[in-house]
Amino acid sequence: MLELKNIVFDVTEEDGSVKRIIDGVSLRLDENKFYVVTGPNGGGKSTLARIIMGIEKPTSGQILLDGVDITDKSITERAKMGISFALQQPVRFKGIKVHDLINIASGKDLGTVEACEYLSAVGLCARDYIDREVNASLSGGELKRIEIATVLARGTKLSVFDEPEAGIDLWSFQNLIHIFETMREEIKGTILIISHQERILNIADEIIMIADGKITKTGKKEDMMIDIIGASLEGGICSRMNIPEGGRN
Amino acid sequence: MAELTQAQKDLLETIAGLTCMPGGAFNIRANGGLAERQVTEHINITSKEDKPGIDIHIAPETKGETCYIPVVMDESGMTDIVYNDFFIGEGADVTIVAGCGIHNCGGEDSQHDGIHRFFVGKGAHVKYVENHYGSGDGLGKRILNPVTEVYQDEDSSVEMEMVQIKGVDSTIRTTKSELAKGAKLVVRERLMTHGEQHAESIYLTELNGDGSSADVVSRSVARDNSYQKYTSRIVGKAECSGHTECDAILMDNARVLAVPELDAACLDAQLVHEAAIGKIAGDQLIKLMTLGLTPEEAEEQIINGFLA
Numbered sequence: 001m002l003e004l005k006n007i008v009f010d011v012t013e014e015d016g017s018v019k020r021i022i023d024g025v026s027l028r029l030d031e032n033k034f035y036v037v038t039g040p041n042g043g044g045k046s047t048l049a050r051i052i053m054g055i056e057k058p059t060s061g062q063i064l065l066d067g068v069d070i071t072d073k074s075i076t077e078r079a080k081m082g083i084s085f086a087l088q089q090p091v092r093f094k095g096i097k098v099h100d101l102i103n104i105a106s107g108k109d110l111g112t113v114e115a116c117e118y119l120s121a122v123g124l125c126a127r128d129y130i131d132r133e134v135n136a137s138l139s140g141g142e143l144k145r146i147e148i149a150t151v152l153a154r155g156t157k158l159s160v161f162d163e164p165e166a167g168i169d170l171w172s173f174q175n176l177i178h179i180f181e182t183m184r185e186e187i188k189g190t191i192l193i194i195s196h197q198e199r200i201l202n203i204a205d206e207i208i209m210i211a212d213g214k215i216t217k218t219g220k221k222e223d224m225m226i227d228i229i230g231a232s233l234e235g236g237i238c239s240r241m242n243i244p245e246g247g248r249n
Numbered sequence: 250m251a252e253l254t255q256a257q258k259d260l261l262e263t264i265a266g267l268t269c270m271p272g273g274a275f276n277i278r279a280n281g282g283l284a285e286r287q288v289t290e291h292i293n294i295t296s297k298e299d300k301p302g303i304d305i306h307i308a309p310e311t312k313g314e315t316c317y318i319p320v321v322m323d324e325s326g327m328t329d330i331v332y333n334d335f336f337i338g339e340g341a342d343v344t345i346v347a348g349c350g351i352h353n354c355g356g357e358d359s360q361h362d363g364i365h366r367f368f369v370g371k372g373a374h375v376k377y378v379e380n381h382y383g384s385g386d387g388l389g390k391r392i393l394n395p396v397t398e399v400y401q402d403e404d405s406s407v408e409m410e411m412v413q414i415k416g417v418d419s420t421i422r423t424t425k426s427e428l429a430k431g432a433k434l435v436v437r438e439r440l441m442t443h444g445e446q447h448a449e450s451i452y453l454t455e456l457n458g459d460g461s462s463a464d465v466v467s468r469s470v471a472r473d474n475s476y477q478k479y480t481s482r483i484v485g486k487a488e489c490s491g492h493t494e495c496d497a498i499l500m501d502n503a504r505v506l507a508v509p510e511l512d513a514a515c516l517d518a519q520l521v522h523e524a525a526i527g528k529i530a531g532d533q534l535i536k537l538m539t540l541g542l543t544p545e546e547a548e549e550q551i552i553n554g555f556l557a
């Protein structure tokens with residue numbers, strides 16, 4: 001349903017030199033499948049997600065959604081065509097309420113009960129949050145869950161989550177996995193999650209490893225573990241991968 | 250509302266939310282004269298004898314009543330000055346809805362200057378809502394220069410909501426407050442200017458008694474070629490706490506000048522100011538676009554939320 005063809009993304013640094021962030025990524029995502037993108041920090045995962053959403057324009061390459069070339073389509077157009085994106089670092093708004101954001105996301109005026117369902121799904125006690133402003137008074141974890149709720153409320157055919165687990169406590173983590181599983185059953189769409197968490201890798205149909213702006217490997221978790229550990233050791237962040245000493249069973 | 254013109258009725262609805270005569274006390278002023286008045290057992294309104302304006306007496310311990318004193322004008326080329334004094338009895342807890350709407354379709358300027366004084370008794374609580382609005386497509390300007398003075402006795406609290414969202418060409422809004430022991434003042438200003446509008450807000454707050462506090466916050470949006478100036482001066486003369494903040498969204502060719510001033514004249518005065526002026530954050534626009542809004546819709550959402 002989504003196809004990336006040889007995507008390259010360059011940025012010009014302050015000193016005028018060109019830095020390649022994404023280096024020729026080609027990828028096909030199929031309908032109704034669950035993908036997890038992983039790899040070391042700075043590898044280009046978020047950049048790739050931003051390119052899919054249209055927040056960044058690739059330097060070269062092509063993006064197709066259900067066969068339609070969307071490379072030159074705006075963020076809004078892509079959103080309307082059925083792509084949603086939960087940001088790694090959610091945005092705060094002075095004066096916009098949680099309820100407003102969920103309304104905007106769902107594209108209709110939801111009653112409190114309906115709007116609350118999305119919040120409950122992400123483990124927030126809905127009544128306490130629905131009328132709160134999406135401002136600096138929310139904690140990082142709360143904001144992150146609201147971000148996920150907005151993507152749930154959209155219910156599009158492609159949902160991209162950038163490190164949804166970051167900042168979410170352990171108890172909620174289990175629920176988060178549950179959210180993705182139900183989403184998959186209910187929406188029957190494609191889910192792409194950027195994650196470093198083994199438990200999220202566990203539920204993937206396919207894992208995509210990205211390092212240095214390139215896809216280094218794709219496959220099932222069993223085939224990937226060695227690469228994942230290798231890559232994360234290179235990045236020096238083994239602990240983030242949540243892998244017990246001695247590797248996995 | 251038989252005597253009021255349709256334009257006046259529309260203004261009343263916009264500035265005071267009134268679609269019919271309210272149940273409690275009110276005084277409606279239209280084109281420089283009294284249109285309607287109603288008093289209650291606890292709230293008395295009388296016309297001043299020496300100058301235009303009214304005295305509003307609110308009896309001690311009056312609870313939960315709302316008093317409306319809107320002013321509407323739809324005659325081009327008139328200048329209206331009015332002096333209103335509020336005497337709020339000890340322990341009262343009331344809401345006062347003021348505001349001024351000018352509809353000017355003519356070629357001459359219309360101006361209303363309301364001089365309001367509040368004498369707030371011990372332990373009383375007042376919520377004051379003031380809405381400014383202009384409409385009409387005449388070349389004549391709509392001008393409002395209100396002056397508000399607030400004298401707060403011990404342990405009283407005053408909440409002021411000052412709103413000007415549309416259509417006022419030129420305004421200088423001056424608000425002076427003096428607070429005694431334990432008194433508390435909260436000001437929330439919301440302002441939007443567009444076209445060639447000019448808006449100046451001046452808040453002068455004196456914290457004279459121990460335990461007094463003030464929180465004066467302005468949120469504004471300046472569009473097109475408009476100009477805003479926000480001055481907030483807090484003087485701390487006792488053990489007190491004061492906070493003032495100006496948060497402005499800048500658009501187009503607008504200009505915003507924020508002048509916070511803190512004057513601590515007592516070792517135990519704690520005064521803070523914050524001012525932030527800038528255009529709408531790019532990541533806010535992007536987030537709303539990922540939810541399917543166009544850039545224009547996203548901008549509108551952000552502004553409406555910010556000024557809500």
Ligand SMILES: Nc1ncnc2c1ncn2[C@@H]1O[C@H](COP(=O)(O)OP(=O)(O)OP(=O)(O)O)[C@@H](O)[C@H]1O
Pocket residue numbers: 011021039040041042043044045046047048088
């Ligand atoms: N606009 C930009 N200008 C300069 N460098 C950039 C820009 N955007 C991304 N980068 C760099 O590109 C690299 C990839 O960044 P990206 O955020 O995509 O990594 P990531 O894989 O999501 O990492 P993490 O796991 O830490 O979230 C980083 O080195 C980052 O600093």
Ligand SMILES: [Mg+2]
Pocket residue numbers: 045046047088162
């Ligand atoms: Mg990232």
